[in-house]
Every structure is written in structure tokens, then in C-alpha cells.
Amino acid sequence: MAKKVAVKVDERELLVSNLDKELYPDYGFTKAEVIDYYSRIAPVLLPHLTGRPLTVKRYPHGVDGHFFFEKSVSRRAPEWIRRINLPVPGSTKNRESIDFAVVDNLPTLVYYANLAALELHVPQWRVDDDGRVLPPDLIVFDLDPGPPATIVECCEIALALREVLRSEGLDSWAKTSGSKGMQLYAHWDGREEPSEYARRLARLLEKHHPKRVVSVMTKTARPGKIFIDWDQNSPAKTTVAPYSLRARARPTVSTPLTWKEVESCERPQDLVFTAPDVLSRVEKRGDLFGRA
Structure with a gap:
């Protein structure tokens, strides 16, 4: 009992x-x-x-x-x-x-x-106080590294994607997945269907970085590349929440990052944070999620 x-x-x-x-x-x-x-x-x-x-x-x-x-x-x-x-x-x-x-x-x-x-x-949308589904307020790009690529390569692609989003008038911010990859978010203004928009940008990155980025879901196409999962913006899909634990060997956390941390990442372990690490980060820096 x-x-x-x-x-x-x-x-x-x-x-x-x-x-x-x-x-x-x-x-x-x-x-x-x-x-x-x-x-x-x-x-x-x-x-x-x-x-x-x-x-x-x-x-x-x-x-x-x-x-x-x-x-x-x-x-x-x-x-x-x-x-x-x-x-x-x-x-x-x-x-x-x-x-x-x-x-x-x-x-x-x-x-x-x-x-x-x-x-x-x-999901990337909310419901109001009466339970009515509201339009998406976030758009997410899930960056998934195909081995031997790691979060280091994810950071490089995240920086390229940040510049594309800036050119489109969208400020973005990043967090680790708490597993092996990371996610890039931006506030969404409803300019078009979010999955289609995300797919268009994923294809653009793939066109400019064909040896480093893949936008198709075929797993055989992913080794050594960063898969930009645009379909996370489908209304039925969910993404791990910021500050959620992950079920890894250690109690790692999906951790909001500064752009300086993304820019300076040289080793995968640079961006691995456990629950105690994250509590300490938040005490010192507050909530970084949503800060461009």
C-alpha cells in the first residue's frame, strides 16, 4: 500500500x-x-x-x-x-x-x-475564460538534430532562423528541449496559417543550407542535419512547455536561453540544465522565456 x-x-x-x-x-x-x-x-x-x-x-x-x-x-x-x-x-x-x-x-x-x-x-494556442478556443498566439520551430549533429548545430541554425524572422518583423527567443534539441518561438500575429508559414521558412533555410537543414519528416533524410519541425504548429500538436522536466537519465529541464548563450554554445553540455540549475538561473535572471 x-x-x-x-x-x-x-x-x-x-x-x-x-x-x-x-x-x-x-x-x-x-x-x-x-x-x-x-x-x-x-x-x-x-x-x-x-x-x-x-x-x-x-x-x-x-x-x-x-x-x-x-x-x-x-x-x-x-x-x-x-x-x-x-x-x-x-x-x-x-x-x-x-x-x-x-x-x-x-x-x-x-x-x-x-x-x-x-x-x-x-499547444501554441489558448482558450478564454469561457472555454472558447483562441487563435494561436505563438509560433514554434522545433530544431531536432540528426546524429552526429547536436544542439551545437541547432544553435547555428537557430541564429540563421532568427535573422529570417527579424526580416519578417518577428522577434524570437529560444529554449532547450531538455533532450537533444531546441525550440525557437515568436509571438504570432495571425498573418497566415502558422504551419504553412513555418514550413515555408523551414524550406527557405533548407534551400540556403542544404547540407545542414532538412524540412521533410523522412527520418532517412535527417542524419547529420537539423530537422526543422514546422508541423508543431498544427492545432492538434503540442510542444514541451518551458521549465518542464524531461524524462532523461538526469532531471533535465526545457530551459529558456539568452541569445548570448545560443551564440556561444561550443559543446552540447554547455546547454544542459537540470532542475537545480534552472531554479538557480531563475533566481538570478527571472523568466527568460518570451524575451527576444
Whole structure:
């Protein structure tokens, strides 16, 4: 029987369990530390989750065990968790709609951390207070390195993409994926369909850097190149949220970067940040996400 402990989070009562379970066994990082990280990072994380329907990646037996994606809110979830019912065309479970959670407060964030929802993924659009879907407010370019390329090469392409976006009147900012790649974001003004716009720019970069960039999803075309995944802007797609943990051997985090860090990256390890690193960065620098 899992040992449960009652805690109070912003006037909400929660039961947390298995606090000493090592969710990152190679690093000795426990569920208690996962909950502590999400609780402490919440002031800068929550603004980027608020209004965005949540998809989580859960690892109940730790990063070395079985995992699963979860979109719908459990029937056993507390009633105070905000739910938004949205259509899911093409659902693999033949569902016409799903009740998504919207994480806009600390108790909801702690609830999901206790479920070993290590990774938090959100779309580039929000819903309003009445649950109506709003137009996309962000556009994202997901830069995925095909080995032997690394995040070092991602940074080089990110700088080239930054200049293209600037020429289009868009300021951009970057974050690590927390895994092997990185993402470039810009505020979106609705000038055209975002996936088509992102694909056009990905193809432009591919044209100018054919030996370094690929814009097609065929995996055989990716070795040694940076795949610019433009399709992350599809309304049905999500991207790992800034400040989300990742399920790697170490508790790495999808970390907002300065352009100086992107420009000076020489080794992949230069841009690897763990949960303690990110807490320290935020204490010193505040929230870098959204700063061009």
C-alpha cells in the first residue's frame, strides 16, 4: 500500500504518495524532489501553462519504466481542477471530445507532479475564460538534430532562423528541449496559417543550407542535419512547455536561453540544465522565456 500524506497547497487539500520513490534512479531524484521543483518553479512556469490544454507524459515507475501520454482528466481528479472539453478529431480511442485539464494554479500543478507527470506539453494556442478556443498566439520551430549533429548545430541554425524572422518583423527567443534539441518561438500575429508559414521558412533555410537543414519528416533524410519541425504548429500538436522536466537519465529541464548563450554554445553540455540549475538561473535572471 502506497503511503499517502495529506498536504495543503493554497487552501486545497491534496494527498501525495511514494515521496521517496526515485523517479530518476541514476540521479537519485525522488518524487518529493519532482514535486518540490514544480512547486518552486511555478511562479515562472504557470504563466506559460495558463489557458493551454494540457497533455502530460507520466512515468509512474520512473524514467526507466513504462510511460504513457495522458490528455483527458481522470474521473478521480479533484473537482476543482479546471476542465475544458475540446474536440479531438481522429482520436485513436474513437472519442469525439476530451476533457483536458488547464493548469492555472499551484494545486493543479502539484496534483500532476504527484502523478509522476514529469513532462508537460501544451499547444501554441489558448482558450478564454469561457472555454472558447483562441487563435494561436505563438509560433514554434522545433530544431531536432540528426546524429552526429547536436544542439551545437541547432544553435547555428537557430541564429540563421532568427535573422529570417527579424526580416519578417518577428522577434524570437529560444529554449532547450531538455533532450537533444531546441525550440525557437515568436509571438504570432495571425498573418497566415502558422504551419504553412513555418514550413515555408523551414524550406527557405533548407534551400540556403542544404547540407545542414532538412524540412521533410523522412527520418532517412535527417542524419547529420537539423530537422526543422514546422508541423508543431498544427492545432492538434503540442510542444514541451518551458521549465518542464524531461524524462532523461538526469532531471533535465526545457530551459529558456539568452541569445548570448545560443551564440556561444561550443559543446552540447554547455546547454544542459537540470532542475537545480534552472531554479538557480531563475533566481538570478527571472523568466527568460518570451524575451527576444
